[in-house]
Amino acid sequence: MATQLLEMKGIDKSFSDVKVLQQAQFSLDSGEVHALMGENGAGKSTLMKILNGIYARDGGTVNVKGAEQSLSTPSAAQQLGIVMIHQELNLIPHLTVMENIFLGREFTYGPTKLIDWRKMKRESTRFLSQLGLAIDPDTVVEELSVGQQQMVEIAKALSKNTEILVLDEPTAALTDREIEALFHVIASLKKSGVGMIYISHRMEEIFRICDRITVMRDGRYVGTERVAETDMDQIVKMMVGREIKDRFPKVDITLGEDKLNVAGLSRKGVLHDISFSVRAGEIVGIAGLMGAGRTELAKALFGVDPIDRGTISVNGKPTSIRKPIDAIRAGIALVTEDRKDEGLLLPMSVSDNLSMPNLATVSNLGILSGAKERELSDKMMKSLFIKASSGAQPVGSLSGGNQQKVVIGKWLATNPQVLILDEPTRGVDIGAKKEIYDLMNKLAADGVAILMISSELPEVLGMSDRILVMHEGKITGQFSKKEATQENIMMSATGGGEPHAAS
Template structure:
């Protein structure tokens, strides 16, 4: 059901917060063309759209970071414009970001009440009351966090709960959750969702932003779709399918989220034997053949990324060996790995894959400095030509190759990281969480690119916490549990149940029983309802 973004659509209650036709430009760049959203008390509204759809700009307007150039902004039915984040908070709007920013040296209670600590009659901070109030907030949320605990070292999940507690202490009417689950495990996600549902049931208006459709459909009451900076449609969650939401987001049907093409599997390119690092991973052995996509699955903390980093030479390992095309690969030497034909797309593109202040052109050609230079000087012309060539091949959307890569959307940043490594002409490519934090349309493009690479004979090791991605793209699936390989499954045998039993360390009898009792999961259907198996690999 598509709903006009005017009062009286999905719910009989008037919106607590409403944005109508908001426009925001930065110079010649139109960041938001016509943004509209309604947030109502006692509802969770999921805001979805591709990277670059205008979601972040809309959040910043609601948070008082930016002010709209035009359009209507209503709070409790009255026109308003937040000039600063402080005004937004004072009105009752709180934003929970993907990476909270607590003061690490302060206690949990001090972080909640920073700048507004309760005081005694003599004007001193009443620490006992502050701790008691913090305990009451966590009891209300149903989460046992010690108010006296120093914030440094807390998990992202606990930090987000603290931010929510702070919002409740401020009597926030509106809670905006911007990609809050990206760095959380399945258990942490469920805990966060439990808190969000409890707040909704107590009358809070919640906006939830996520690229993960199982989360969107599992949590929200309604879904608002944006595309190209504009409002497209609003739907009651129970009245719409994932396919319809995807079509609204991208303006076209994404028939195949996992466009896996058949490729001829050749000889082993990389062979790993007995790779061990004490306390991290143990006796890991596998091979990846030419034209093959090998998926590496497992729960958070299973050691997948650590194995990849050791293989590439970033981290040490204590025992074992790596050979590339039959030749031993030196330990702790990334340059030797690159020379041997290995490329590594890391999990965190912003911190490990890109230099955010550098241009798109410079980032794309970072791995080509030797070939683009003469007498130690890099040819700017050759650099621009090489970068433009790879940007065209991967369809990187940018106004100029000289813009800082930080100005690109997450999906286009990921393409730049891929371009940087493909420019080295690798025979073996490691991709760690290749589609994390990017929209569904770009996910399909990245999947198609990975499949094309395998079709050209490149061996691919794909690490992913998205189980449908692993099942949809891999020719073989390796599963890790607590630093050990627990299963190797061919594509035809890889089901969600088999992978999850191996990832949780279940014994063979349990695996056989579960596999016989449950139907095989379909890797080509990413639109199935949320399940425990889909969540647990995060």
């Protein structure tokens, strides 16, 4: 019989007068995987940071294994066996993998406490291989992909004596294979009695690995359901307070002329002879496994990475794109997948971030206008439903999904002809996803050509007019909306199947 590990009750928390949590509650049993769900900004990460001693609560009680705890510091939480894997990565970029894993807990030997590098290396390798990772523990973390960094965070958690493990959107940046490895680890931790709190916006995942789901809305507790006794519709309704009928509200419109033509695009070792076009009003989805070259294609089109061969034309005019500014001038905008590294300046305000690629719009004769900046940011915050106290709030203190909306907003404001979206709804809640889809429909109706890279197949199938599949830097499949299925996309994505012409 499972025993109760944790009970949080009546938790209150405000940040400078804004009530972020009000009477929030959560409980966890040993050997349980308990999902915490809610829209962006509902307070999930904040509640978990309170459990981890990162934020102090204003009110309420936290009971761990039958004893009330104040959890006033992160180390107090750690001593109780509470470990959190953060939504935004927390590794130190210039240290190695093993230095990060054992930071502050280095193995030592002898009376002078010399660091035992060999033992650290051996132990790091052990935890990494549990996750199916063949990373050298001596690698400097900043050389790893975001997904690999996330896996190192998980290895770090495994290396601690964990009884309660919080996973805050652990899979957002992982490949399918890494996700399977993580689920394996979760299953074995579950067997050994570890209780896990799992935060994710991916419904399918939650229904696969969780036992119970607790839903929060606007900082309050809504309810807890057993996964076996509920369904997605009920959970969505609890999260957003209304029903969302149509998860993918794709509107079909009459397509115009070609907006974007790409011919023979190549970059040594990365992209091989890529040719395709996107018409005005068309949404073209790009599917493929992680590492297939989709982000590289986006970066080449946007002038981030140089190309060796090939042409990119917008509105029938060949462009010469060497830098992002050339792409912006040609009418191309790119919403990047990695908002922390490339998308946003976290300490700066929402309004500054929105203005960045739009300096001409927010200036008068070359001088920045505060009024114009505010106008732009008010407009974008309103049309994208960005949840922030005002345009002056630093982007870094917004919830994850709201940060994503700021990234989209800043590029939308450039009025692009061609909009490239790389994983546009990663970390975004179901209501906000729908807002982003509605926005894509609206832009398509205005004649924008949209290229949407996504790893979520339901999204690709639901929102695209046409789907291109990439594998090892090549286009290995092309399907019309009618022809496309999960199976034929996966077949092309893994290199099987014949290239296919869309009808």
